[in-house]
Amino acid sequence: MASLKDLKTRISSVQSTRRITSAMKMVAAAKLKRAQEAAEAARPFAERMERMLGSLAAGVTGDGAPKLLAGTGDDQTHLLVVVTSDRGLCGGFNGSITRAVKRRIEALTSQGKTVKVIAIGRKGVAVMRREYRDKLVASYEELMKPAPAFEQADEVVAKIVSMFEAGEFDVCTLYYNKFISALTQEVTPLQLIPFSNVGSDDKGDEGEVSESGAAYEFEPNEEEILEALLPKNLSVQVFRSMLESFASEQGARMTAMDNATRNAGDMINSLSITYNRARQAQITKELIEIISGAEAL
Amino acid sequence: MADKVAFELVSPEKLLFSGEVDMVVLPASEGDMGVMPGHAPVIATIRPGTICIFNGNSVEKRLFVAGGFVEVTEERCTVLADTATPVEDIDLGAAQTLVKDLGEDVSHAKTEEEKAKAEANLVVAQAKLQAVETPAYR
Numbered sequence: 001m002a003s004l005k006d007l008k009t010r011i012s013s014v015q016s017t018r019r020i021t022s023a024m025k026m027v028a029a030a031k032l033k034r035a036q037e038a039a040e041a042a043r044p045f046a047e048r049m050e051r052m053l054g055s056l057a058a059g060v061t062g063d064g065a066p067k068l069l070a071g072t073g074d075d076q077t078h079l080l081v082v083v084t085s086d087r088g089l090c091g092g093f094n095g096s097i098t099r100a101v102k103r104r105i106e107a108l109t110s111q112g113k114t115v116k117v118i119a120i121g122r123k124g125v126a127v128m129r130r131e132y133r134d135k136l137v138a139s140y141e142e143l144m145k146p147a148p149a150f151e152q153a154d155e156v157v158a159k160i161v162s163m164f165e166a167g168e169f170d171v172c173t174l175y176y177n178k179f180i181s182a183l184t185q186e187v188t189p190l191q192l193i194p195f196s197n198v199g200s201d202d203k204g205d206e207g208e209v210s211e212s213g214a215a216y217e218f219e220p221n222e223e224e225i226l227e228a229l230l231p232k233n234l235s236v237q238v239f240r241s242m243l244e245s246f247a248s249e250q251g252a253r254m255t256a257m258d259n260a261t262r263n264a265g266d267m268i269n270s271l272s273i274t275y276n277r278a279r280q281a282q283i284t285k286e287l288i289e290i291i292s293g294a295e296a297l
Numbered sequence: 298m299a300d301k302v303a304f305e306l307v308s309p310e311k312l313l314f315s316g317e318v319d320m321v322v323l324p325a326s327e328g329d330m331g332v333m334p335g336h337a338p339v340i341a342t343i344r345p346g347t348i349c350i351f352n353g354n355s356v357e358k359r360l361f362v363a364g365g366f367v368e369v370t371e372e373r374c375t376v377l378a379d380t381a382t383p384v385e386d387i388d389l390g391a392a393q394t395l396v397k398d399l400g401e402d403v404s405h406a407k408t409e410e411e412k413a414k415a416e417a418n419l420v421v422a423q424a425k426l427q428a429v430e431t432p433a434y435r
Binding site: 041045049052150153218235 | 330342375
């Protein structure tokens, strides 16, 4: 059995662990609140972007449609963009997303497709570099520090678009943790290229119709606007997923740290019981020694 | 017909302005555009410049945008801006230095790509400086 001193050190070390995890939990909770607000603040832009793109996309059909909207018509080469966190200690957050991506990569390669990967976040970069070194085409670390910003999303999108224009891939899918609540996140694939919302906004060939029934005028012209709007839309989507992922990360960390704090508490309890018993046993033993010593006299 | 335009200015980070106004003047890519109630539906791109919001006969608020898109219908006007800052928040000194620095970047650029990028940034910075120094519709 461990000596009293050992038990005491053990207890105090678990106690300081608990202090750290509970501090981390509180930090994560504060960050979560901010991250959630940021995700909500970004929503109006994405919604209006969608509305505008919807009224534009409905008008452009057939061969005239830009490739970003319609795709290359092929699906031989897939590009997967994986959004993970930069820091660990957040439960299964990074594990679940890299697992999902791995499954997808295996499935695609077994179908004979070519896969390329862009990883965002240090944790994801590490895993992808280890397992799919030949497939990793770009990686971004510390991108979301201290919080995701639109310029950073733009940077990633610039890379994606330039690769697409060079014909390096046909389909682009983004994998990120969607924020559902502080307790739950869901790994969500989001198809970026070709633009997947087209079907739902197809209102026919009559041209675009606003709520008041009038057709839009375009300045300078429809194609040019669409050309500028599509990459912008990609940035918005990536930015949004980064925000969601960031909020999810804080939520996951909060939950993980909450569990760790509770476990540390349980451990301290059981250790102190053991410690008290051992102490009592020792006192009894010493008393017996004294008494029997006295009796012998 | 409503006698006000529901104007909204959103940047990716947040909703910057939302409210009923008499008129908005936008720096569209092919010339400034004044939007009043009952305007024909338009979708246009925006160049770097100042958005002036009119209430009554005077400018209520000026906002600098670095570019973006605008969607106008008869009742509302929505601007999707890349970045937007209220003009009163722009630091004149910082804007001046930025223009100077970027001017140097343009002349020092080694590749065509770098040069194009620096020039694009310079245009934005110059528009920003202009927004502070010589505001329109005073």
